Amino acid sequence: MLLFARYIRFYPLLLAVVFASMMPSGASAAPPPFPDSELIERSEESVSRYRLVLSELKHQRADTFGERELRVSGERERTVYNLPDGVSLEEVRVYFRRQTDGQRTLYECIGIDCGSSNFWANDVFDLSSLVSRDKDQAYFVTIEPYADTQKLTMVYISMRGGRQPKVLIDQLVTRAPLKIGQVTQDEVLASLSVTSGWLPGFVADSRGVNVTESQILFDAIQGLSVGLKTRLHLMVHCYDGAHIKDTLECSERLAEQVRKALPGIDVRALGALTPAPAADRRPAVRFTFWPGR
Incomplete structure (x- = not known):
């Protein structure tokens, strides 16, 4: 019994060590809490069939489910916060x-x-206190791939209809291969829903842009409204070269190809003046809407 008690006492610490050991070098930490929020839950555990929803919901007979779902095994770290009163859903989501x-x-x-907030709160996250009016919720999933692991970040925001608003953040590190597939136009548009950031779907190396494989990205940008396109500015970053001058020259070559693919869009070459978004340091495109989105 004494050994069992000691095991129970140190089990959370053991999970923390396991989770940390799976985190790849250079991986980003969990998103920092929203200002003035209050931590109400933090846990770490091994999960074997985490329900990862990657699409809109469907209803069939009495069942609700994601049109596209994966079951993922790995180490999950969960944090739940009470949000300060008076904040808006959009303010928290953008943060x-x-x-x-x-x-x-x-x-x-x-x-x-x-879809149904009840589905997200009870069926996906098993936390009934997250239930809200359907119009007062938001959810997104991101992924960071590394050499032998992948880190998923799931954020669910619930404004709870005038009650204490909450946000749940799940981070899951897995060694299992995920069948994510090619970047979709919805992913690109989700990235473009904020004022600035990195764009998915840009396929290039120091020799040039693969226009065919980058077409989903280009089509999504071309499909934006005229007003958004006039405020959209793209910055091409190439990291190939021993000196900043080399990276700027490489970026200019790639930027010229992007300008041809996206006539009328402001495209600039900024080399390695901004750190690479991923450890592989492949060419990448950053965007900003100015003034504002």
Whole structure:
């Protein structure tokens, strides 16, 4: 019994060590809490079938489920916060989207597009206190791939209809291969829903842009409204070269190809003046809407 008691006492610490050991070198930490929020739960555990929802919901007979779902095994760290009174859903959503800048967005929904809040709170996260009016919720998933692991970040925001608003953040590190597939136009548009950040779907190396494989990104940008396109500015970053001058020259070559693919969009070459969004230091495109989105 004494040994069992000691095991129970140190089990949370053991899980923390396991979770930390799986975190790849250079991986980003969990998103920092929203200002003036209150931590109400923090836990770490091994999960074998985490329910990862990557699409809008479907209803069939009495069942509600994601049109696209994965079951993922790994080490999960969960934090839940009470949000300060008086904040808006959009203010909280934009804050956490900025904290995950540089990560690939797999899915995002806002308000009634997320479907049933009861489904998210009870069926996905098993936390009934997250139930809200369907119009007062938001959810997104991002992924960071590394050499032998992948880190998923799930954020669910619940404004709870005038009661204490909450946000849940799950981070899951897995060694299992995930069948995510090619970047979708919805992922690109989700990234473009904030004022600035990195864009998914840009395929290039120091020799040039793969226009065919980058077409989903280009089509999503071309499909923006005229007003958004006039405020959109793209910055191409190439990290190939021993000196900043080399990276700027490489970036200019890539930027010229992007300008041809996106006539009328302001495209600039900024080399390695901004740190790479991923450890592989592949060419990347950052965007900003100015003045504002």
